[in-house]
Amino acid sequence: MNSPSRRFDLDVSIADVDFRSATxxxxxxxxAKFDLxxxxxxxxxxxxxxxxxxxxxxxxxxxxxxxxxxxxxxxxTIDIPEKKFLNMLxxxxxxxxxxxQIVLREAYKVWLRANFSS
Numbered sequence: 348m349n350s351p352s353r354r355f356d357l358d359v360s361i362a363d364v365d366f367r368s369a370t371x372x373x374x375x376x377x378x379a380k381f382d383l384x385x386x387x388x389x390x391x392x393x394x395x396x397x398x399x400x401x402x403x404x405x406x407x408x409x410x411x412x413x414x415x416x417x418x419x420x421x422x423x424t425i426d427i428p429e430k431k432f433l434n435m436l437x438x439x440x441x442x443x444x445x446x447x448q449i450v451l452r453e454a455y456k457v458w459l460r461a462n463f464s465s
Contacts, residue, residue, distance in 0.1 A: 355454075355455055355458045355459075357451055357454055357455075360454060360457075360458055361396050361454060364393050366454070366457060366458075366461075367393050367394070367396070367399075368393050369457045369461075370399070370450070370453055370454045370457050371385075371389055371390065371393070371394065371399060372390060373453045373454075373456055373457050374399070374403060374449075374450070374453050375389060375390055377421070377424050377425055377453065378403075378406055378421070380424060381410065381417060381420070381421055381424075383406040383409060383410070385402055385406075386402075389402065396450070399450055400443075400446050400447060400450050403446050403449055403450055404442055404443070404446040407421075407442065407445060407446055407449070408442070419432075421449075422449075425449055425452050425453060426452060426456075427448055427449065427452055431448070432445070435448065
């Protein structure tokens with residue numbers, strides 16, 4: 348477990364299998380609120396960061412197809428600020444950037460719990 352004074356670094360944290368597994372569990376929990384489910388093995392098999400982002404990206408596309416409101420509700424649940432989202436909209440690789448930010452924020456939630464919960 349990291350010490351509370353250590354800064355969050357996705358590349359360092361995500362290299363840890365237990366951390367990546369906990370991040371996947373957090374993703375499953377948040378996406379389930381929107382009736383978006385991951386493959387059965389997603390909770391039991393540790394995926395690479397690229398695989399995680401790919402699967403999250405598929406669900407983001409599904410939400411976009413349902414309508415902007417659904418996507419915005421997910422971003423609120425995950426705690427991605429509206430201003431940050433609006434800045435992402437103008438990027439050529441919007442979906443990749445958004446997907447990465449979602450995974451980053453979910454991982455950060457896991458890191459905060461591991462480092463600051465009692």
